[in-house]
Amino acid sequence: MTDSALPLSQPEVPKLQELFFAFLGIAASGFGGVLPFARRMLVEQRRWMNEEEFAEAFALCQFLPGPNIINLSVIVGSRYHGVAGALAAFLGLVGFPTLLMIFCGYLYGLYGEVPVLRDTLAGLAAGAAGLLIAMAAKMIASLVKAGRVSPLTFVVIGFLAVGIARIPLYWAVLFLAPVSIAYYWWRPR
């Protein structure tokens, strides 16, 4: 996939406001899923990273806790301007969605009890539950597809512990994660 005719990473250092507006653009274009937009913007349009650098940065985002796209903004921003760059990219990414969310909260406070909005929210909430089920099902399917059937034991225990027994999440993580990690460490490769 490497294109040697073109310099893949832009030699110039982007300005703080460029970082801000690039991530603002990513936030605005990605209704639903922002990561494909982030890749296109950073790799193809602005050329701040090449494919390989993006893949590497993304692997780090997935490894670390916190939303992948937010971590990515910190990585890209800090690469050029340290703390100031990280802040510019981060604020570009979350600033507008946060204000929009606050506006939704404001409307909810005003009209949350109006019957027609109650009805709409009942439909929306039922749909949102469906999205969560699909998300869990897709993740289970990809474990199965990778030929990993025994880790499903950890899925079931995690579900029973948190969903049925309602054990506090901290305890569930503390006991379950080390066992699951040990399984992957020692399983025959």
Next chain:
Amino acid sequence: MKLESALATLVLNLALLSFITVGGLPSIIPELHRLIVENNGWLTGQQFTDLFAISQAAPGPNMLFVTLVGWQMAGWSGALLATAAMVGPTCVLTYFMTRLWDRFKDAPWRVAVQAGLIPVTVGFISATAYLIAQAVDISAVALALTAGVAAFSYFTNINPLWALAVAAAIGFAGLV
């Protein structure tokens, strides 16, 4: 005064929880529900599921659910504090880890840790799906909507927001 201590408790808990959000917001929803609804009564169960649904439908990282919770509890200061507590600590962690990543990215323990966290996370997300569905599917139509959106999102690659819009429209028509 009471509000201030409530906000302090919220901020502390969000900052702690942010470190176990591998896989995003859904894995910590049961704990947030316990903190916000069951233990402290900052929101009603109804408000919690309403705000969760809104955050799923709005653009931006779904982590911003906590922005709505903070807003509902204490207006601007609540919204900004909750958001900062949820995403701030992991941003700082990312900032410092970027410099160290080269040293451990190929280490066997890194691969084992990452792979090992996935099934556990999937278990927690399944628990969240179950708990939220249990809270909102109080009618046959709601149950059917949940099943429909789940099937649509699982079997097609079409943006699931269309399915959410249809679910909201069916609700708007007073059918749920």
